[in-house]
Each structure stands twice: as structure tokens, then as C-alpha cells.
Amino acid sequence: xxxxxxxxxxxxxxxxxxxxxxxxxxxxxxxxxxxxxxxxxxxxxxxxxxxxxxxxxxxxxxxxxxxxxxxxxxxxxxxxxxxxxxxxxxxxxxxxxxxxxxxxxxxxxxxxxxxxxxxxxxxxxxxxxxxxxxxxxxxxxxxxxxxxxxxxxxxxxxxxxxxxxxxxxxxxxxxxxxxxxxxxxxxxxxxxxxxxxxxxxxxxxxxxxxxxxxxxxxxxxxxxxxxxxxxxxxxxxxxxxxxxxxxxxxxxxxxxxxxxxxxxxxxxxxxxxxxxxxxxxxxxxxxxxxxxxxxxxxxxxxxxxxxxxxxxxxxxxxxxxxxxxxxxxxxxxxxxxxxxxxxxxxxxxxxxxxxxxxxxxxxxxxxxxxxxxxxxxxxxxxxxxxxxxxxxxxxxxxxxxxxxxxxxxxxxxxxxxxxxxxxxxxxxxxxxxxxxxxxxxxxxxxxxxx
Amino acid sequence: xxxxxxxxxxxxxxxxxxxxxxxxxxxxxxxxxxxxxxxxxxxxxxxxxxxxxxxxxxxxxxxxxxxxxxxxxxxxxxxxxxxxxxxxxxxxxxxxxxxxxxxxxxxxxxxxxxxxxxxxxxxxxxxxxxxxxxxxxxxxxxxxxxxxxxxxxxxxxxxxxxxxxxxxxxxxxxxxxxxxxxxxxxxxxxxxxxxxxxxxxxxxxxxxxxxxxxxxxxxxxxxxxxxxxxxxxxxxxxxxxxxxxxxxxxxxxxxxxxxxxxxxxxxxxxxxxxxxxxxxxxxxxxxxxxxxxxxxxxx
Numbered sequence: 001x002x003x004x005x006x007x008x009x010x011x012x013x014x015x016x017x018x019x020x021x022x023x024x025x026x027x028x029x030x031x032x033x034x035x036x037x038x039x040x041x042x043x044x045x046x047x048x049x050x051x052x053x054x055x056x057x058x059x060x061x062x063x064x065x066x067x068x069x070x071x072x073x074x075x076x077x078x079x080x081x082x083x084x085x086x087x088x089x090x091x092x093x094x095x096x097x098x099x100x101x102x103x104x105x106x107x108x109x110x111x112x113x114x115x116x117x118x119x120x121x122x123x124x125x126x127x128x129x130x131x132x133x134x135x136x137x138x139x140x141x142x143x144x145x146x147x148x149x150x151x152x153x154x155x156x157x158x159x160x161x162x163x164x165x166x167x168x169x170x171x172x173x174x175x176x177x178x179x180x181x182x183x184x185x186x187x188x189x190x191x192x193x194x195x196x197x198x199x200x201x202x203x204x205x206x207x208x209x210x211x212x213x214x215x216x217x218x219x220x221x222x223x224x225x226x227x228x229x230x231x232x233x234x235x236x237x238x239x240x241x242x243x244x245x246x247x248x249x250x251x252x253x254x255x256x257x258x259x260x261x262x263x264x265x266x267x268x269x270x271x272x273x274x275x276x277x278x279x280x281x282x283x284x285x286x287x288x289x290x291x292x293x294x295x296x297x298x299x300x301x302x303x304x305x306x307x308x309x310x311x312x313x314x315x316x317x318x319x320x321x322x323x324x325x326x327x328x329x330x331x332x333x334x335x336x337x338x339x340x341x342x343x344x345x346x347x348x349x350x351x352x353x354x355x356x357x358x359x360x361x362x363x364x365x366x367x368x369x370x371x372x373x374x375x376x377x378x379x380x381x382x383x384x385x386x387x388x389x390x391x392x393x394x395x396x397x398x399x400x401x402x403x404x405x406x407x408x409x410x411x412x413x414x415x416x417x418x419x420x421x422x423x424x425x426x427x428x429x430x431x432x433x434x435x436x437x438x439x440x441x442x443x444x445x446x447x448x449x450x
Numbered sequence: 451x452x453x454x455x456x457x458x459x460x461x462x463x464x465x466x467x468x469x470x471x472x473x474x475x476x477x478x479x480x481x482x483x484x485x486x487x488x489x490x491x492x493x494x495x496x497x498x499x500x501x502x503x504x505x506x507x508x509x510x511x512x513x514x515x516x517x518x519x520x521x522x523x524x525x526x527x528x529x530x531x532x533x534x535x536x537x538x539x540x541x542x543x544x545x546x547x548x549x550x551x552x553x554x555x556x557x558x559x560x561x562x563x564x565x566x567x568x569x570x571x572x573x574x575x576x577x578x579x580x581x582x583x584x585x586x587x588x589x590x591x592x593x594x595x596x597x598x599x600x601x602x603x604x605x606x607x608x609x610x611x612x613x614x615x616x617x618x619x620x621x622x623x624x625x626x627x628x629x630x631x632x633x634x635x636x637x638x639x640x641x642x643x644x645x646x647x648x649x650x651x652x653x654x655x656x657x658x659x660x661x662x663x664x665x666x667x668x669x670x671x672x673x674x675x676x677x678x679x680x681x682x683x684x685x686x687x688x689x690x691x692x693x694x695x696x697x698x699x700x701x702x703x704x705x706x707x708x709x710x711x712x713x714x715x716x717x718x719x720x721x722x723x724x725x726x727x728x729x730x731x732x733x734x735x736x737x738x739x740x741x742x743x744x745x746x747x748x749x
Binding site: 055084087096163270283286 | 509599600
């Protein structure tokens, strides 16, 4: 063991970052309010090396800044870190292999419910999460749900960012339909969509088997009507009048959609919106990011679309809660790592303001911060249009709401049970009552296993 | 119904090649050329689509209202440039090819010995062994990859190309063996009996008699094995984690699908370039391939 402790590493790291900040006066750090809290004592093991996997970049700065921050950690601590980027849909297979074989990456920045599937194979993160929460104004509601073992106060992961799914719409077309902005009231919202459709600017939400957008459409409609798939104890509760109401509303809304949404996958609404085929959808900030990047490259069309694009919370606030969840990047450390302290220190280093704020800002807030102090980040002052994404961590719904986060909840999402329930009714293949019964049958089977 | 007949003009040699009355030009168009054209269009359309997408700028890809989806108005090399010079595509291509060649060679070696033993040595229960080998092919890789991962890890092969070279034969050997069993069956047994009378050993017969006659079958099995290895996804995803060691199908998706933003132009370029080696492979050996499907040695 060397005499190099975590405290030393923190001091060296802070020094290195301070010098970097002097070289880059644009770095926005001063605005983040921090409490003076001592970090947990985690002396880095001698000769530590780490392997990390995470989903592939959303935009180039995501990977570039991540790697820069990792290089800073290596420079400050001497710990070599190798990050491999894996396809979004594919990371779960690699995590399953790592968990099963006890080999492979030490740290996985996976998806929201991944740590909950491997609770017996990952390290406790309570000390680190508590430190970060105290220092940076507390955790948002959603990261707290995903970070803690369900129903306990034990942290099993460090949520790193929440990719929200807000409404994306063309302001001029919504104005033309007689509304200043999309209304929260579902009846008025349906009226807006009908008018947009009548004006030749249909709307579009994915109803195909797509991990992000398809599940997002179904849960939005269900939660906005007060429905849920299971109760707090995990008992299947889909067959309720709220679900029927959601399905009937979905069928009416579907009449205002552009044709083809039943087969839409995750990229489909991006393409349709940027081709000006639809006037409104729900998505991460990626649509706006692509339009803005195109505008920066001199594409006049994209500049026009970016200028006319606005974002808003999904309509149908239910009991004061926006009916949205967020695609959360959730980091865990496997017990099989030889260097648990180095792994935790690495995560702490990435979450500290010196590193985190730059990552947040460069990604245009795609991975919205899980720690509330970052509300003050310059990221959210750079462009008022992305403000709705800032509050992704404040959402109070989660995958598998309102039951525990289990393998069953993950399987229900992976099998698109809710999406297919809505799609069946929208396509006219089944009545709301038939669709609910079928969903109930499938959910009961899955939750029995899970 | 009318009994009137239409008098056909006599066909003379001077009119060109003789055509039977039922084999008229129109009939040939309807029964041969039109179905053939439909097949060609259906089979080649994906390649055409890949090719035009590879050269389309993003503006045209996004907007089909103002641009013809089947044509390119302003071709660009930007997608090819991005794929070849902003990613490790060349490296992935070499890795994929090495793995495909390695696993194909191993699989053919094992399959030839297995198929010959089952078909020619006729030991007790050989038919059942043949069936069992084929049954192994039916086990889906999505079930096998986790137990195989443990084997790979315990052998110290995790995150190395050998992990794939040695695991691909789990589905290639059953397939090739089954294919070669059928091929060996079509080679007359009398040829081997003659060699046995002349004092040849079993291995000599295999090497000097059976294998030279089975070249089309070997090529056919080789092409299938190479293609399956080239396109394999789940093992390549699970057993390789380093970016630079990834195979084309996995690496292209990792690099060019960023969340819900798909770089279609570069993806199609990657798919097009990735399919070329297999297409060239087929082109060189297509005659052997066809002959293996239509039967081996004619008695």
C-alpha cells in the first residue's frame, strides 16, 4: 500500500482542477452552492486500475468530457481507468455477463433499474451518496428512488444523470391553433392536437416497441389518468377504471397523429419532427440539439426549426405530479472489483462540481443533474429553451410505478406490455376492456416470476 | 365458342433461331423475365438503399417531402469520411475477418471429421449422434451466452478474439456437420471400397478420395460458416468489452447510434462495406456453392 490516501488525492485533484480552471476561465463552477463536508475516507488501494463501462455517448461532448474528467482523475490519483462505451440497448447483456461471471468491469454506469437486479453483487454506496447529497443540496426524488434499495435507506448506486422526456413542439404552429403553449389540462390538450391536425400539422408519439419513446408514451397516458401497473406491494393493478379512461383518451388522441406511429421506434419521432412532418412529440433534448447543431453548421432549415422549437412538461399533471419519469444513468460498483475504494473515489471525483458541471453543461443538460445544487448551473442559464429538462430529477414516477423496482418491473418494460396495450386500442384491434385484460394476464405472469 | 383458326406463318431458318409455338417471346417475358426482374429488384433493393443512403446528406435523409427518397440530389462523401476516418472501422474490419476465418477453419476441421465418422464409419448409434449434433444447433445463443461466458472467463479468454474464435464453433460445427453429412452421403461408397481393397487407410481415403470430391460441399459449408461468424452479434457483444477489439456489427452500432440519434448515412456505409467481403467471397465460389446444393458426384 502506498501512503497516498483519498484525502491526498482529493487535494491533488482539486489543485489540478483549479489550475485547469485558471487556464479555462469559461469553466462554470462558482455558481454551484456546496456545503463544507468532508468526503468519506476511502484510501485508494496501491496499484489500483479500473475498468468502466457506460452507454455510448449521446453527443460528442458526452464522451469527450467524460474522458477528460477520467484523465484528470488518473493524473490526480495515479489510478489507470479505462472506459468502454456500449450501445444503449446492449449494455444490459454485458452487465448480466459481468454479474454472472464475476469478471469484467469494476464500475458500470448502467440504466435506472440495473442496480436493483444485482443488489447482492454490488457494493453499498450509502456513505458516498450521503456525502454527495449533503454537499450538493440533496438528491432529487427520482434519483433517490433509483439509487436506494427499494423501500430502504440503503444506497446501492450513484445516479449520475436523468434524461428527461419533455414535450417538444413548434411554437408558431401551436400559436396558430389558438394556444400560447400546450395546456396542462388533458381535454384542452386534446383540443389543441385536433386543431393542429386540422391545420395540417399532426402530432406524433411512438406506439411501437421502442425502449424510450414507446414506453414513455404509454406511461405518460397511464400516469396522467391516475393509473399504475402494480400497487406498492407489487400486486398487479392495471385493471382499473383509470386505465380504461387512459386508453379511451389515447384512442382519441391517436386520431390526431401522423400515420405510422404504431411502428415508430426511438429515432422515428426525431426524424419526423426535424422533417417538419409533425408539430409536437415527447423526447429528450436530442431533437433540439440536432436542430441547433445543424443551425451552427449553417443549415438554414435547421436554424428555422430550432428557433421555432419550445419544450414543456408533459400535460396531465396528476395530483400535482408531472406524469413523466426520466432515463436515469445509474452507476454501481461490483463486489468483484479488487479496488472498491478506487472505484468509489472515481465516482465521487466525477460527481464533484469541478468535473460534473462541465459535463452537464457540455451535454446541453441531456443528463440532467441528480443533485439539486446543480439547479444553479450555468448550463440552465445558457438557453432558456432547455429549462424543462432541468427538473427531470424531480419527477415522482418510475418504471414499474408504484411497485418495487424488481426484475418483474424491468421485464414488463422490456416486453412493452403497456405500449402494446395502448397500441392495440389505438389500432382498433381491441376494446379498452380487452386490452386491459390481456395486459393484466401478461403482467400477472411476469410479476409471478419476477 | 368459335371454330375459326388463325393461320400461323411458317417459321423458316432464315427467321432466326427456331422457337416452339409455346415458347413465344411474350411467354418468356411473362414466365421468366418478369419473375426474374421481381426477384432481382427485391434482392438488390436493400443494397441500392444502403448505397444511396451512404451518399445522402442529412438534409435529404430527413426530408422526403422535398426530396425523392429513391435518388440523391446532392451526393456527399461526409458519411464515408465519418465512418472511415472518425471511427476505427478499418481495425474492426480486420478483427472481424480474422475471427471469421479462424472460427470457420476450426469448424470445418471438426465438422469434416465428425461428418465423415457419422456417415462412413457407421458405428453403433451414429444416426442418433447426427441428430444430437443437429439438435445442438437449435439451442439459441441468447440462452447459451451466459454459461459460455463463465467458461470463457475461466479459460482466461475474456475480452480476447479467441473468446469468439472458440465459441462460434458451438453453432457452426453442428450446422456444417449436418451439411457435410448430406454431402458425403451423395459420394458413391464404391469409390471408398475400391480404395480399401487397394490398401488405403481411413484417413488416406478421407484425404485422397473423399475430400477432393467434397470440395463444393466444403466451400458451401465454409461460406455459411464465414457469413454466420461475420454477422454474429450476441457473443461478440457479451465476450468483448474493449472498443478496439469489437467486431463490425457491434462496433458500428456502438459508435453510430447515439441514444435516439441514428447516423443513418454512416450506418449504411458501414453495412455496405461490411457486406462486401461476404459478397466477394460468394462471387468467387458461387459455382461450387450451386453444385453443392444440386448434388455431388453424379453416378
